[in-house]
Amino acid sequence: MITKKSIEDVKFAARIEEVVGEHLTLKRQGSSFVCICPFHNDKNPSMHVNPKLGIYKCFVCGAAGDSLKFLMEYTKMTYPEAIEALADKYNIVLEHEKQTEEFKQQNTLRDRLYAVNEFARDYFREQLRKTEEGKLVGMAYFQQKRQFKEITIDKFQLGYCPENWDGFTKAALAKGFKEEDLISLGLTKKTDSGKLFDFYRGRVIFPIRNQTGKVIGFGGRTLKQDKQIAKYFNSPESEIYHKSDTLYDIYLAKQSIRKENNLYLVEGYTDVISMHEAGISNVVASSGTSLTPGQVKIISALTKNVTVLYDGDAAGIHAALRGTDMLLSQGLNVRVCLLPDGEDPDSFAKNHRDSELKEYLDSHAEDLILFKAKVLFKEAGDDISKRANVINDALDNILNLANPVLQQEYIRVCAGIFGYKEDFLSEQLRGRMRDLLVKATNEKEQMTMHGHSQLERQPSLPQIKPATAVDLRYVAEKNIIMMLLKYGLFEIRKISSFDSSLIEHVRVDQYVFDELYNDCIIIKDPLLRKIYNHYASIVEVLRDQTDIQRCFLFSDDQEEVEFALQNIEADPIGYSSQWEKKFDMFTHFADNNIVNLQQEVQNNILSLKLRVLEDHISFLTKEMSARDEKGQLIYSEDDVMGILGQISEYNKYRKEVATRLNRVVSR
Numbered sequence: 001m002i003t004k005k006s007i008e009d010v011k012f013a014a015r016i017e018e019v020v021g022e023h024l025t026l027k028r029q030g031s032s033f034v035c036i037c038p039f040h041n042d043k044n045p046s047m048h049v050n051p052k053l054g055i056y057k058c059f060v061c062g063a064a065g066d067s068l069k070f071l072m073e074y075t076k077m078t079y080p081e082a083i084e085a086l087a088d089k090y091n092i093v094l095e096h097e098k099q100t101e102e103f104k105q106q107n108t109l110r111d112r113l114y115a116v117n118e119f120a121r122d123y124f125r126e127q128l129r130k131t132e133e134g135k136l137v138g139m140a141y142f143q144q145k146r147q148f149k150e151i152t153i154d155k156f157q158l159g160y161c162p163e164n165w166d167g168f169t170k171a172a173l174a175k176g177f178k179e180e181d182l183i184s185l186g187l188t189k190k191t192d193s194g195k196l197f198d199f200y201r202g203r204v205i206f207p208i209r210n211q212t213g214k215v216i217g218f219g220g221r222t223l224k225q226d227k228q229i230a231k232y233f234n235s236p237e238s239e240i241y242h243k244s245d246t247l248y249d250i251y252l253a254k255q256s257i258r259k260e261n262n263l264y265l266v267e268g269y270t271d272v273i274s275m276h277e278a279g280i281s282n283v284v285a286s287s288g289t290s291l292t293p294g295q296v297k298i299i300s301a302l303t304k305n306v307t308v309l310y311d312g313d314a315a316g317i318h319a320a321l322r323g324t325d326m327l328l329s330q331g332l333n334v335r336v337c338l339l340p341d342g343e344d345p346d347s348f349a350k351n352h353r354d355s356e357l358k359e360y361l362d363s364h365a366e367d368l369i370l371f372k373a374k375v376l377f378k379e380a381g382d383d384i385s386k387r388a389n390v391i392n393d394a395l396d397n398i399l400n401l402a403n404p405v406l407q408q409e410y411i412r413v414c415a416g417i418f419g420y421k422e423d424f425l426s427e428q429l430r431g432r433m434r435d436l437l438v439k440a441t442n443e444k445e446q447m448t449m450h451g452h453s454q455l456e457r458q459p460s461l462p463q464i465k466p467a468t469a470v471d472l473r474y475v476a477e478k479n480i481i482m483m484l485l486k487y488g489l490f491e492i493r494k495i496s497s498f499d500s501s502l503i504e505h506v507r508v509d510q511y512v513f514d515e516l517y518n519d520c521i522i523i524k525d526p527l528l529r530k531i532y533n534h535y536a537s538i539v540e541v542l543r544d545q546t547d548i549q550r551c552f553l554f555s556d557d558q559e560e561v562e563f564a565l566q567n568i569e570a571d572p573i574g575y576s577s578q579w580e581k582k583f584d585m586f587t588h589f590a591d592n593n594i595v596n597l598q599q600e601v602q603n604n605i606l607s608l609k610l611r612v613l614e615d616h617i618s619f620l621t622k623e624m625s626a627r628d629e630k631g632q633l634i635y636s637e638d639d640v641m642g643i644l645g646q647i648s649e650y651n652k653y654r655k656e657v658a659t660r661l662n663r664v665v666s667r
Contacts, residue, residue: 002083003095010083011554013090014067017051023074023211024301025258038074038301039063043331052546055553057565064565066554075212076240078110085212109181113240116172116181117207117215123168124159124205124218134160138204141223146270147350152277155252159205161198161220168198186236187218200233206269208235209251211298217241219248219269219287234287245294248272248285254302256282262305264361271309271345279354280361283309283345291326300330307335307365309345324368328397334368337361369397369410373417391418395425399432473611477528479604480516482567484509484535485552489545492598508601509539515605521612527559534560606661613654620647 017026017033026033026049037047040061047058057064063073071082087094128134128142138160142148148158161168169188173179179196182188189199203220210216217235235241249272257263264283266272275283286295299306306327327334337360339348349357373394380386391414398410411429415422488509513536516522523529531552542548552564620643626634635643 001097002080003097006087006092006094006096007083009092010086010090010094011066011068013092014054014086015051016054016056016067016070017049019067019086019089020049020056020070023070023254025261025303036301037061037063038297041330053549053553053568055565055568062566071212075210077212078108080111081114081214109239112178112181113185113238114214114216116177116185116187117217117240119172119175119177120168120185120187120218121157121159121205121207121215123171124161124200124207125157126159127162128153128158128160128204131162133162137202137223141204146274146346148273149277152273155276156249156273157207157209157215159207161200161203161205163202164198165201166195166197168200169196184236185217185238185241186233203233206248208241208246208248210240210246211250211254213251214240216246217243221269242294243287244292245298246287247295247298248287249276250284250298252276253282253284257284257302261303262307263299263303265299265306265308266345267310268346271349274346274349275357278349278352278357280349280357291324293326296326296330296332299327300332304331305333305335307337307361308368309337309339309361311339311341311344321372324372325393325397328368329400331400335365336368336371337365369394370413370417372397373414377417387418391420391425394418395429395432398429399436473608473615474525474528476604476608476611477523477525478567480512480523480608481528481531481535483601483604484512484532485549485564485568487545487597487601488512488535488539488548489543490597492601494598508597509535511601512605516608519609519612521608527563530557531560531563603661606657610654610657610661613650613657617647617650617654620650 020026020035021033024035024038024047026035027045029048032051033049034045035047035049036042036045037058037060039047039058040063042058042060046060047056047063049056055064055066056070065073067086068079068082071077071085072079075082077085084094086092128138139153142153142158143150166188169182172182172187179188182196183190186199188196190196200218200220202224203222206219206221207215208217208219217238217240219235220233222229222231222233234243237243248269253263260282262282264275264280266275266283266285268285268287272283272285275281284299308324321336324334324336339345343351348360352360373390376390376393377387380390394410394414398407398414401407401410407429408426411425412422415425418425488507490508491505492508492511493503494506494511523532534552534555534557535548538548538551542551549564549568552560553568555561555564624635624640624643
């Protein structure tokens with residue numbers, strides 16, 4: 001188990017903009033960053049990354065947290081895995097507490113599976129390089145047939161599994177790995193008679209890594225010519241491997257994708273590797289399947305520009321179009337580059353110098369929408385139904401574009417391809433927009449009728465809500481807490497307690513403490529009261545507003561963390577343009593800068609006092625009619641008269657408070 005001190009060291013060293021920026025494309029916005037949120041269907045940057053607070057927060061779906069939370073949510077790491085990944089990134093040596101045998105036996109399934117895959121990768125690499133069979137069969141395939149350089153073979157961690165019936169399985173079991181784990185990962189199979197054998201025997205091995213470099217699966221290619229044998233075997237779905245959320249080589253490609261602001265998409269493992277050898281490193285493979293929403297989400301988080309690379313024959317053309325509508329629907333700019341007939345990315349990269357390859361890709365890439373329109377319309381020939389389908393498909397693609405000018409340009413070019421007038425296609429597009437708007441309106445009304453909104457279906461942190469939907473005292477108390485967290489150390493003016501003719505400056509938090517103490521007001525909500533007391537205990541130690549916020553964002557108390565993540569804004573205190581507009585505050589003492597903040601603090605205090613008085617009045621009103629077990633009134637007439645007097649006093653005070661708040665209070 002990792003020690004608490006090591007965990008704190010990791011959290012302190014981790015820079016949120018570096019951790020998130022390693023996986024997503026960040027754009028600077030003032031002193032923070034924004035990016036496409038990977039946790040919901042985001043087309044415009046809605047996630048804010050705040051270096052000063054060390055957090056990320058999406059203002060659409062509510063996803064929020066620190067560097068550890070991001071790694072766990074985005075890469076599906078466990079907590080220990082995220083700690084270890086950050087420790088490795090920032091060169092921190094982790095200290096571990098002494099592990100008992102019981103603790104060792106409780107290692108998570110994911111930890112065990114990663115360990116098995118790591119062993120398998122090393123085993124296959126060793127077999128490739130250090131055994132006669134590996135050199136004569138596996139290495140010959142990679143170096144002679146595929147012409148891969150030795151440095152490339154190492155870079156992609158390629159390997160070989162010998163023809164031996166169960167050599168790998170025996171080695172893994174001897175190392176202490178569990179039979180069920182080997183089987184669940186697809187590395188080992190069992191015959192009907194119960195004998196274990198190596199699933200990848202006689203195949204060259206392509207390890208599949210996730211975005212952090214961990215091996216999550218394998219692809220194995222047979223070297224036999226028997227058509228009855230499947231050319232490729234791939235790992236089955238497991239606890240750590242989900243094919244629909246994986247792109248081959250994403251670990252090696254992600255930095256280059258961000259740098260080039262473009263991603264080349266190919267089909268197979270060797271396509272990727274050969275492109276790398278030819279100097280194109282911003283390339284990933286869908287591994288021969290149609291694109292999935294999970295894969296598109298990974299792509300859109302890294303870049304808005306995608307170039308799909310496929311063979312130039314008819315099969316290649318149609319393969320290039322598989323899943324591309326999904327890319328367009330996410331607002332990506334998609335181009336298609338078809339290679340000469342008979343070539344694939346692997347062969348084409350081998351047969352051309354680096355500069356020739358790059359020049360060809362740049363000059364032959366075509367816009368996807370126009371490519372589809374030309375190719376499919378030509379294929380439709382004189383078939384009226386097919387021609388109509390092609391036109392409708394193009395209009396649907398154009399509808400996904402957010403830019404009206406871009407839409408009109410596509411309409412203009414497509415009109416020439418289809419032989420229709422621009423006005424006709426424009427009207428068809430407007431009709432689709434109207435239908436879409438009506439549909440969205442109807443869906444919104446339906447969701448409202450059933451008490452649901454779109455955002456409620458988005459992934460987010462657990463919501464901390466008051467006990468009732470209209471708990472006004474909770475709202476007032478929460479406003480007080482937020483004042484402390486946001487502006488507690490700033491100063492406002494108040495009339496001196498000793499001389500009413502004097503104005504003195506006082507910190508917001510001290511003003512709040514004094515007001516609540518003098519009126520004997522206690523925060524009622526348990527969580528808010530805990531935060532209030534925690535704030536009071538740290539405020540004399542922490543002298544910076546941001547440090548106070550970080551204290552709650554990185555608290556050991558998960559309830560406090562969740563509250564802070566949901567309620568503390570991503571923009572840093574003192575730098576938000578919205579905050580400056582609201583309070584016009586650049587210094588603590590300029591007369592025209594503290595008036596608005598002062599008024600807001602006083603109003604929040606008065607609002608809480610009003611709710612406390614209303615609680616007292618409500619309690620006393622109920623008490624007057626309280627009865628015992630026999631149904632007799634508990635209080636005598638004299639007692640009731642005394643209670644009525646108290647209620648009258650409270651009502652008088654209540655009206656005074658409400659007047660100061662400019663509110664009308666009914667009798």
